[in-house]
Amino acid sequence: MELPVISNTPTDAGGGGCASSGCGTAPDALSHLPDHIRAKVQDHPCYSEEAHHYFARMHVAVAPACNIQCNYCNRKYDCSNESRPGVVSELLSPDQAIRKIKAVAAEIPQMTVLGIAGPGDPLANPERTFETFRMLSEQTPDIKLCVSTNGLNLPQYADEIAKHNIDHVTITINCVDPEIGAQIYPWIYWDNKRIRGVEGAKILIEQQQKGLEALTSRGILVKVNSVMIPGVNDEHLKEVSKIVKAKGAFLHNVMPLIAEAEHGTYYGIMEQRGPTDDELQALQDECAGDMAMMRHCRQCRADAVGLLGEDRGNEFTLDKIDVMDVDYEAAMARRKQVHDDILGKLEAERAAKAAQVPVHLSIASDARPVLMAVAGKGGVVAEHFGHAREFLIYEASPEGVRFISHRKTELYCAGLDTCGEGGVATGDEPESVLERNIRTLEGCEVVLCSKIGFEPWSQLESAGIQPNGEHAMEPIEDAVMAVYKEMFDAGKLAVPASTQQVA
Amino acid sequence: MALQITAQCVNCWACHDVCPNDAIYQDTPHFLIDDDKCTECLGDHPDPQCAAICPIECAIVDELGDALNPPGSLTHIPIEKIVEMALLPAEYL
Numbered sequence: 023m024e025l026p027v028i029s030n031t032p033t034d035a036g037g038g039g040c041a042s043s044g045c046g047t048a049p050d051a052l053s054h055l056p057d058h059i060r061a062k063v064q065d066h067p068c069y070s071e072e073a074h075h076y077f078a079r080m081h082v083a084v085a086p087a088c089n090i091q092c093n094y095c096n097r098k099y100d101c102s103n104e105s106r107p108g109v110v111s112e113l114l115s116p117d118q119a120i121r122k123i124k125a126v127a128a129e130i131p132q133m134t135v136l137g138i139a140g141p142g143d144p145l146a147n148p149e150r151t152f153e154t155f156r157m158l159s160e161q162t163p164d165i166k167l168c169v170s171t172n173g174l175n176l177p178q179y180a181d182e183i184a185k186h187n188i189d190h191v192t193i194t195i196n197c198v199d200p201e202i203g204a205q206i207y208p209w210i211y212w213d214n215k216r217i218r219g220v221e222g223a224k225i226l227i228e229q230q231q232k233g234l235e236a237l238t239s240r241g242i243l244v245k246v247n248s249v250m251i252p253g254v255n256d257e258h259l260k261e262v263s264k265i266v267k268a269k270g271a272f273l274h275n276v277m278p279l280i281a282e283a284e285h286g287t288y289y290g291i292m293e294q295r296g297p298t299d300d301e302l303q304a305l306q307d308e309c310a311g312d313m314a315m316m317r318h319c320r321q322c323r324a325d326a327v328g329l330l331g332e333d334r335g336n337e338f339t340l341d342k343i344d345v346m347d348v349d350y351e352a353a354m355a356r357r358k359q360v361h362d363d364i365l366g367k368l369e370a371e372r373a374a375k376a377a378q379v380p381v382h383l384s385i386a387s388d389a390r391p392v393l394m395a396v397a398g399k400g401g402v403v404a405e406h407f408g409h410a411r412e413f414l415i416y417e418a419s420p421e422g423v424r425f426i427s428h429r430k431t432e433l434y435c436a437g438l439d440t441c442g443e444g445g446v447a448t449g450d451e452p453e454s455v456l457e458r459n460i461r462t463l464e465g466c467e468v469v470l471c472s473k474i475g476f477e478p479w480s481q482l483e484s485a486g487i488q489p490n491g492e493h494a495m496e497p498i499e500d501a502v503m504a505v506y507k508e509m510f511d512a513g514k515l516a517v518p519a520s521t522q523q524v525a
Numbered sequence: 526m527a528l529q530i531t532a533q534c535v536n537c538w539a540c541h542d543v544c545p546n547d548a549i550y551q552d553t554p555h556f557l558i559d560d561d562k563c564t565e566c567l568g569d570h571p572d573p574q575c576a577a578i579c580p581i582e583c584a585i586v587d588e589l590g591d592a593l594n595p596p597g598s599l600t601h602i603p604i605e606k607i608v609e610m611a612l613l614p615a616e617y618l
Contacts, residue, residue, distance in 0.1 A: 086539075087538040088537065088539060088580065089578065091580055097581065098535050142537060142539070146539070211577060211578040214543075214571075215571070215572055216577045291610060
């Protein structure tokens with residue numbers, strides 16, 4: 023039997039269809055990468071959509087100082103309910119960080135990656151950052167090390183980064199045009215002076231680009247993060263994407279601006295809106311080209327611990343790690359066993375998938391794509407509708423299933439009464455949680471979950487979203503494709519002629 | 526002649542790391558400046574380094590209590606918003 027092969031079918035890069043080479047039933051967004059890079063990132067939860075179900079990461083907050091100001095950041099803000107960059111509960115000394123890392127590595131053997139990501143800029147805290155890395159490269163050689171930076175001090179530390187065996191660096195690059203930069207960065211601290219506006223942004227941009235080149239020329243993997251700020255840098259990020267790829271960044275991660283008034287940031291207070299899910303997805307598709315886009319990024323806290331999307335930081339507070347006694351030699355042996363088992367499992371899954379005759383091939387190629395929301399965990403349809411803290415959005419099309427994004431179903435804080443300084447109330451009548459969650463699912467036609475109650479079921483149906491609890495505990499991609507096939511068989515996927523896209 | 530740190534300080538360590546005189550030390554509830562060591566960076570730099578890197582308005586003041594980074598100067602948030610959202614205590618405005 024001759025099967026059409028995805029890579030041979032023309033792709034529609036005009037949006038709506040499948041614009042990324044890492045899509046379809048390709049097992050991972052990293053599949054386009056050269057083998058030596060894939061080998062480096064296959065057990066890295068932040069880079070691999072597949073690996074993040076199995077491998078965990080942690081950040082240690084040893085770097086509080088910063089040398090630039092971003093309009094989306096407020097150094098004053100700290101909230102234990104929040105999961106977003108820059109927020110931490112406990113600042114650690116390098117010694118405390120090492121103790122915490124060993125405790126976590128022993129307790130959560132799936133933890134493969136340790137990052138230093140702030141809350142400030144790790145390279146504005148070179149002593150604390152490199153002291154931590156130096157001790158780790160000696161004492162915990164089985165943990166991969168990463169660092170995130172705004173790039174201002176990057177060129178001067180490229181050698182030091184290479185020395186400590188740090189093979190992944192994330193640079194946040196929001197622009198390559200100083201005029202746009204001046205709208206994002208009010209000032210930088212440079213050459214012992216505070217430099218404002220366009221002049222400051224110009225220096226920052228030059229340093230970021232120099233730093234990017236310095237790292238890639240040393241063989242260090244570089245991911246570029248960009249914050250999408252509608253009306254400020256949204257169009258411009260396409261240009262940024264082209265440039266950083268040309269300079270050797272292996273991933274470009276376009277993230278949505280987080281700007282709530284109660285966070286007290288310039289953008290939050292000035293009511294700069296974040297992108298809609300659709301806008302973000304469209305930009306990610308445009309930036310994708312031949313490169314993988316990270317779509318599973320959770321914009322974690324600077325002290326996050328555990329699998330992406332969960333935070334076990336509370337189990338490893340200073341008072342708790344103080345009484346833990348860790349035999350790291352023994353932990354390393356156990357960790358190796360766990361990692362090998364997971365990699366074996368991932369490999370077997372890839373092989374099984376490759377051997378399977380994909381269901382989607384029996385669906386006519388002109389069927390329209392459908393967005394589905396999944397209450398998933400660990401790669402399966404696992405959550406009760408009412409318990410899901412986020413929904414994973416998948417697109418099913420005749421080319422297969424691809425992961426699009428995740429949408430949080432709760433506000434970042436538990437509520438106005440528990441968060442923010444002085445509780446900035448909006449005065450508006452709050453939506454019910456159910457109403458809010460249904461609004462979050464806008465654009466999706468189906469929601470897959472393990473179970474769902476009568477009330478949400480009928481409300482979802484009235485909102486035009488079909489609930490489906492028939493695929494509980496099945497692998498997400500299989501479940502999404504099965505439902506898509508059912509819709510096709512029921513004649514629900516024909517594209518009305520007037521809305522058909524021009525190829 | 527010495528600068529001081531106010532209760533606005535968020536303990537971010539930035540000033541500590543750039544002070545040429547090691548005049549800044551960690552304390553509770555916030556960092557402090559040693560009067561005997563602070564020279565306001567005279568002779569070392571054109572600007573006092575703590576004030577040049579501090580991200581928090583009104584956290585560094587001179588001996589008269591005047592903020593080196595007054596309200597709105599670092600974030601560019603308009604004063605009326607600072608008042609409306611109570612971003613700074615009244616005594617700093």
